[in-house]
Amino acid sequence: MTGSIIVVLKILLLFACFGFIHSFLASNSVKKILIEKLDGLIAFYRLFYVIFSLLVFYWIYLLLPNSHIIIYDLPYPFDFIILIPQFLSLVGILWTLRYFSVKEFLGVNQILRWINKEYNTNELDEKLTLRIKGPYKWCRHPVYFFSIMFLAFRPEISLSYLTLLACIAAYFYAGSVYEEKKLIERFGQEYINYKNAVPRIFPYKIFYPYKPGTDNKELADEGNN
Numbered sequence: 001m002t003g004s005i006i007v008v009l010k011i012l013l014l015f016a017c018f019g020f021i022h023s024f025l026a027s028n029s030v031k032k033i034l035i036e037k038l039d040g041l042i043a044f045y046r047l048f049y050v051i052f053s054l055l056v057f058y059w060i061y062l063l064l065p066n067s068h069i070i071i072y073d074l075p076y077p078f079d080f081i082i083l084i085p086q087f088l089s090l091v092g093i094l095w096t097l098r099y100f101s102v103k104e105f106l107g108v109n110q111i112l113r114w115i116n117k118e119y120n121t122n123e124l125d126e127k128l129t130l131r132i133k134g135p136y137k138w139c140r141h142p143v144y145f146f147s148i149m150f151l152a153f154r155p156e157i158s159l160s161y162l163t164l165l166a167c168i169a170a171y172f173y174a175g176s177v178y179e180e181k182k183l184i185e186r187f188g189q190e191y192i193n194y195k196n197a198v199p200r201i202f203p204y205k206i207f208y209p210y211k212p213g214t215d216n217k218e219l220a221d222e223g224n225n
Contacts, residue, residue, distance in 0.1 A: 138209055148201070
């Protein structure tokens with residue numbers, strides 16, 4: 001039992017280190033300091049940030065302790081059946097990417113704008129856009145939702161994996177709070193109306209998709225997370 005607690009605490013500590021590094025480098029205060037030092041070269045920061053974050057996450061993943069405690073191990077045929085919602089989650093991620101600028105997220109667009117002398121340092125490292133289409137009508141952060149579902153639907157779950165999944169879900173929630181502060185600052189009341197009407201991550205209002213251009217009163221009246 002003591003060994004299991006130590007495993008959980010190690011995972012929490014390692015993921016907290018990743019979360020701190022990731023959030024620190026994503027903060028606007030760091031980006032503004034870099035703009036003073038780099039000026040237009042800040043256009044390359046997003047790509048550096050993505051690559052560096054992936055390397056740090058992989059390094060921490062290698063350090064994660066493994067628990068031999070199995071929470072569940074589904075027998076046949078349930079081990080195959082559970083792959084169906086996992087596959088649907090993957091489809092959901094691909095669906096979301098249709099309404100999501102992958103090149104902007106990775107930092108490619110920023111470099112292209114810099115090459116074309118169109119980069120505006122006021123963007124910091126990302127040009128924010130508000131697209132309320134597709135899955136965004138049901139939840140504000142569908143990539144997070146489908147990613148959690150994809151990671152959760154597994155035929156076998158160990159204690160260490162469950163702890164890591166909980167850390168990822170918690171970090172997604174914290175990250176969404178930070179992201180929405182920037183969105184509210186950029187889009188003002190338009191995003192506030194959307195935020196008040198549509199769930200954050202889990203789309204529990206599946207029968208009430210958001211309708212841009214309307215007051216969506218029936219959505220807002222039900223409350224929001």
